[in-house]
Amino acid sequence: MRFTALLLAMSLGTIPAWANNLAAYTEEFAPYNYTEGQNFKGLANQIIDRIVEQTGLSIKRESLPWLRAIQANQGNPDSLIYTIVRTPQRETQYLWVGPYDDCDIVFLKLKNRTDIQLNSIKDAERYYSGAARGAAAAQILQGMGYNMSRLDISSPEEIRTVKMLYAKRFDLSAGMLIPHVYSARQLKLDASQLTPAFTIVKGGGCYFGFNPKVNPETFNRFKEAFQHLKTTGELDKIRKQYLTPEASVSR
Incomplete structure (x- = not known):
């Protein structure tokens, strides 16, 4: 009934208000999506901001614990x-609409560690590595039969793991590149020194996931706007903001 009403409205050149409204549920997962006060920040939120500007869609965002989202x-x-x-x-x-990042799980090292050359997961066991406790990287490595005595998971936060990598307490850090760059920036470290050493597992990509019963016209408007950002190169420019070190970082 609702879809029929939408088709009729489109044939008359009008779009009902309910076709413009979307709720968007997210979590605190910097730098992809996070909040500062009442403001929604991060890579994914920048994309939504641009889609709203292009389409006129009304998107009400709410940050919740992941399971509640x-x-x-x-x-x-x-x-x-x-x-x-x-x-x-x-x-x-x-x-699905995306991806806006590949979300590969990788081992990262500092560029000056030219002595570290990895051709397999097993090679990484020769070094001492870190990963945030409960993070996907630690769980995946454990599932692969990785020697967990060579992986420090004492920290619940990735930012501490990054700090230990720069302090040379760890040889490698396991996780995703963009969050590592973000953590280095937060610590005022030179994020350009981070480089992937080995891909642990290829990611399925970071996406916007829509309820399958979403209004089809609304979904298509969002998807087409995303594709426009992609084909014009604007999406890549937004993503590179989270990979390029800030000028103010210490050298």
């Missing part, structure tokens, strides 16, 4: 959730 999205047809990694298990649960 998933439940809210499932209970609201006209909603999306972000940042969500696309996996085979999730494929039919969402309509």
Whole structure:
């Protein structure tokens, strides 16, 4: 009934207000999405800001603990959730727009550590590495049978792992590149010194995931605006902001 009404409205050249409204559920996951006071910040939120400017869509964002965000999205047809990694298990649960990052899980090193050359996961066990406790990287490595005595997971936060890498307490740090760059910036360290040493697992990509019952016209407007950002190169420019070290970092 709702879709029929939308088609009729489109044929008359008008779009009903409900076709412009979306709820967007997210979590605190810097630098992809996070809040400062009442402001939504980060890579994914910059993309949403540009899509709103292009389309006139009304998107009400809410930051919640991740499990609550998933439940809210499932209970609201006209909603999306972000940042969500696309996996085979999730494929039919969402309509996907993206990716805006590859979300590869990698070992990272400092560029001056030219002595570290990895050709396999096993090679990494020769070095002492760090990863945030409970993070995907630590869980994936454990599932691969990695020698966990060679991986420090004592810290609940990735920023401490990055600090230990720069202090040469760790040879490697496991995780995703963009969050590592963000942590280095927060510590006022030279983020340009970070470089991937080995890909632990290719990511499924970071996406916006829509409830499958979302209004199709609204979904298509969002998707087309995202594609426009991609084809014009603006998406790549936004992403590079989170990979390029700031001029104020210490050298």
